[in-house]
Amino acid sequence: MSSTTQTPEATVAVVGGRLVTPDSVIEGGVRIDGQEIAEVGDIDADAETVIDADGQLVLPGLVDLHGDDIEQHLQPRSGARMDASMALASADRANVAAGITTKFHAISFELDEETDRSPELAATMTDAIVDATDLLVDHRLHARCEVTQKRCVDAVLDVLDNGDADLVSVMSHIPGKGQFRDMAAFRSYYENSSNHTAEEAQEMIEERMSIPMETIRDRINRILDRAHERGVVTASHDDENPREVERLAESGVDITEYPITLETAQRASEVGMTTAMGAPNLVRGESQWGNLATIDGIEEGVVDTLVADYHPPSLLAAVFVETGESLPERVKRVSAAPADAAGFTERGRIQPDKRADLIVVDPEPTPTVTEAVVAGQPVYRADATTGESQ
Structure with a gap:
């Protein structure tokens, strides 16, 4: 099956977001080491790549x-x-967006x-x-x-x-x-x-x-x-x-x-x-x-x-x-729950030691993905002003 590639030593930090964890919505960030989430919440943003969520929601990848x-x-x-x-390849881009x-x-x-x-x-x-x-x-x-x-x-x-x-x-x-x-x-x-x-x-x-x-x-x-x-x-x-x-x-x-x-x-x-x-x-x-x-x-x-x-x-x-329902409950239905149903329990939630699949979402006026990280690798970015992906 297809997957993205990731340098094991690479570090990524997603900062300044509202994180939808399995239990609540919290202010903070996510630090990623390799393909896994290393830390959630009040994190050290010293990383090779820093993504500023700018107050937007940070969800587990769907x-x-x-x-x-x-x-x-x-x-x-x-x-x-x-x-x-x-x-x-076309479906790939449409789905990550x-x-x-x-x-x-x-x-x-x-x-x-x-x-x-x-x-x-x-x-x-x-x-x-x-x-x-x-x-x-x-x-x-x-x-x-x-x-x-x-x-x-x-x-x-x-x-x-x-x-x-x-x-x-x-x-x-x-x-x-x-x-x-x-x-x-x-x-x-x-x-x-x-x-x-x-x-x-x-x-x-x-x-x-x-x-x-x-x-x-x-x-x-x-x-x-x-x-x-x-x-x-x-x-x-x-x-x-x-x-x-x-x-x-x-x-x-x-x-x-x-x-x-x-x-x-x-x-x-x-x-x-x-x-x-x-x-x-x-x-x-x-x-x-x-x-x-x-x-x-x-x-x-x-x-x-x-x-x-x-x-x-x-x-x-x-x-x-x-x-x-609460936002975490609604998010679970499109992330952790389907992952568990398929036997992919290592993903679908923002928790340490889980696979680092994350999306940054601007909920208004229509929910829009502005950044996406898959297996710890930033793979997608859409400029919120112009709507152009980079």
């Missing part, structure tokens, strides 16, 4: 467990495919040629992520497996065997289930995507509904078993009822993404699953599909983490949506 925004860089216009490495310092690219292993998705393209993107060097943030693979398609299941099993994934999720986009539990919603989504005709949408409905549920569950178990053998965190997608999350939890699924109803999210919490909801849902105030609103889940205490989904800037903006 951790995004599910972002498919790289697809917008890979194919910015229908039929206009860009090179995978170029797309990754949004405050994301650990990015799990949700790559869809799904066969849908009209939307330019295929297991072969997913494998190409996997190689780009695994082989990338000299990028600004830490890039990881979240392999999303469409279990209604055998080719995709086999491809994800290969990815797991190769040790390329840090997170794998199972999804079944079946008409009448999950995100598309309304048959008309499935047909409308694909017919109106500008990539499918009505006849093609109908063919997809017939193909996916022809697969026995027993076959789908067998494929899910194969993916989960292989992931567990490799020590990879697992997730499910668009769970629609309490019984479904109970069954998935019994199979060892760690994370439920975008549960459809509040009752489903509540049951997931009761059985010990981490619940991830979309930050754009919170920022917009509603689900795009009329499903559970993120704010309702937060108010009921069943949302553990937020993900960027299709819009990286929403992950930072979500921190400043009023939920009745």
